[in-house]
Amino acid sequence: MIYSNVDFNVVYIDPSIEAPGDGTTPAGALKALPASAADFTDKTCYLIRRTPEESAVIIPNGENTNITNLLLLGMPNPSDLMYDFVPEEAKNAWGADEAKYANVKSVVADGRFQLPNLMVFLMHRVYLFRDGIDSNNYMLYFYNSNEYKMCVSFEHCKFGSKGIDVDNPEYAGGALTKSRLKSYVYIYYARMLNIRDCVINYAITGNSSNCHGIYCRFPEILHVEDVKVYSPLNYGSYEYYPLCLSENSDDGIECEIRNISQELIFNGTYEYIPCLIRISGYLNARIHNISVNMPDRGLSEVRPANLYLQNNLIYFSYLRDFTVSDITVNIPRCWRCTAPAVGLYDCYSSNYVPGIEKDVRNITINFCEDEENAIGSPISYSDASNSGSNYVALYLEFDRDDGGIFAKVPIVTGITVNNPRGRSLYINNARLTNAKLKGSMTCYNTVADIDKLETWFPGYALWAYDASHVRVKDMFINIDNPAYLYSQEPAVGTDYSSRANVFADKCNIALRPLTYRSDNDYYIYQGFGCNNEGEEGHFCFRCPNGIADTWSVHRTGGEAAALKLYNNNYNTTRTMVLGRKPFKGMELLPTTSGRHLLKMHIAYKGYTDDSDMFRRLIVSATVRDSDGNDSSYWSTIHGRWVDDSASEWINDENLTQKCLEIPLDLVENNPVDVRIYFCWFSSSGFVYIDPALELEPVVSE
Secondary structure, eight states: OEETTEEOEEEEEOTTOSSOOOSSSSTTOBSSSOSSGGGOOTTEEEEEOOOOTTSOEEOOOEEOSSOSEEEEEEOOOTTSGGGGTSOHHHHHHHTTOOOSOEEEEEOOTTOOEEOTTOOEEEEESEEEEESSSOOOSOSEEEOOOSSOOOEEEEESOEEEETTOOTTSTTOOOOOOOSSOSOOOEEEEEEEEEEEEEEEEEOOOOSOOSSOOSEEEEEEEEEEEEEEEEEEEOBSSOOOOOSEEOOOOOSOBSEEEEEEEEEEEEBOTTOOBOOOOEEEEEEEEEEEEEEEEEOOSOBSSSOOOSOOBBOSOSEEEEEEEEEEEEEEEEEETTOOOBOSOSEEEESOEEEOSSOOOOEEEEEEEEEEOOOGGGOOSOOOOHHHHTOSSSTTEEEEEEOOEESTTOOOSOOEEEEEEEEEEEEEEEEEESOEEEEEEEEEEEEEESOEEEEEEEEESSSSOOEEEESSOEEEEEEEEEOTTOSSSOOOSOOSBOOOGGGOOEEEEEEESSOSSOSOOOSSOOTTTTOOEEEEEESSTTOOEEEETTEEEEEESOEETTSOSSEEEEEOOSOOOSOOEEETOTTSOOEEEOOSSOEEEEEEEEEEEESOSOOTTHHHHEEEEEEEEOTTSOEEEEEHHHHOEEEEOTTSOEESOOSOEEEEEEEEEEEOTTOOEEEEEEEOOOOSSOEEEEOSOOEEEEOOOO
């Protein structure tokens, strides 16, 4: 039988046969595999009949240095692709068998079937299990050199322990305390590793030796598809994985991971959530459709006192060109997350590799929200308000580069994290959109548009650093927190020295204190602003050398509150802009076409010399014509400030009152965008601006 480029000799094995033969035909099949590793022969396909679990062959303990090509082939189903390769006599004799797997078992706890010179290996439709023994060592052990010679494939297989069928939803064999469900396969370096349509029962219980399920140091080409993992809770905190498939930061050719699921199962009093998958070091990675779920299913009725996530569930690192999408983690009774459920570490935003895809899409993570459903205790306010990457549920880092450039910032979109008693997200060097986050977050070098950001704690929902630009539609801080008294903590933890911008449409408390710097700041364009800060309609913006706040002072006939602009600390020539391009300012919509006067009413005091106003307080109006083109007009060169002493201002007195007039030619329903530029210093002065701007039609005489 030819498989790959090797002509294999077929040896038939039927563990249920009553009168075994020499293995040359199905009717004359052997009853067992060779009794010792040394008796296995090279270029042999051991074709094993699918039988009930009670009929199994034994995989021996030992080493064979002569084997380079070996197939452990459970008889394929007619629907399997390998069915086309097996001899016709096998199809006629065994093709219609109802059993799902051929059964191969280990009976030595420390046993290892070792093939150090392996080149081609296939295990197909085999249930590889231990029979009443501890899982102290890897059953299959392929420790070849790092020359990437070996091609290994597992298809339609199951890994576990006899009688401990945690993959069966009806299984209720009691809490698992012995070491049974780990240490299946060890591979050193491989040219190719394929794992497809497999079931892995996995838990770290009893002992902590050789704790991975399937381990590979590094395969150049990796393909994992349609794998289901069933994981009772661990008895300790261990960073081991049922699928630890590459650990190096090498330049693997490609990996494709899709349709991987893990079901977490309560296991008596054990408290630690097992990991799922680790992948590192690929030039091209395509990762899609991974899910981790924890239904209220247990191996017994007992539940633990605590529930901990202390190690990465899903870990990817050193990916250069990549798409990652459709990852779901749902652990609704855990609210103590001290390590990411999903982590992308040291990934690249630019590289020498030809490729155009750097996308992360549709990640949903859900942890416990209500105390009545929680097991154990959450992290503290001190932990939840830290500014770094600790305690986040989702970790996204794209700060690696080739050539010292960042040519393509990764796109991250469709992110939903529900971890209100902890932290939601750490993100570095990305473009984030369509995010809904419960739990505080930290970002570096990121442009972010967030739909909702909230925290259960009474402050510090957001930390933004190093040229991050964050816009939040709705930010909520729990100032009625029953456990932690609200003490005027800000919503945003970072200050001007962090060199980031934050703007919220709505926040129920102040983003930051109304403070600015007392020196000349070269980054005056950095700031923190909110349209509805603390209450509806309260606009506030602060930058290093200027503040705009909504005040109770107002003009009769105008808005109910005025904007108050001031800079009392440092006489800078740098300018605070309200509505900095490309963002919008105050938008007006004319109801008629033709010549109009744009009018803005202001009042000020505390300026001993107002002759500088023409360049210290500037207003621009951007007008769109009938062809869709924009033109800008300026108060300094297209308008005039006229006396407005007839206006009445309430809640302040001794004001100098002016009205700006700029003539504009407008098109009906084409917007007028008004921006304000302010750099007017006074140790005690300020300017009120009535937000009720007017577009007054000019009537021709």
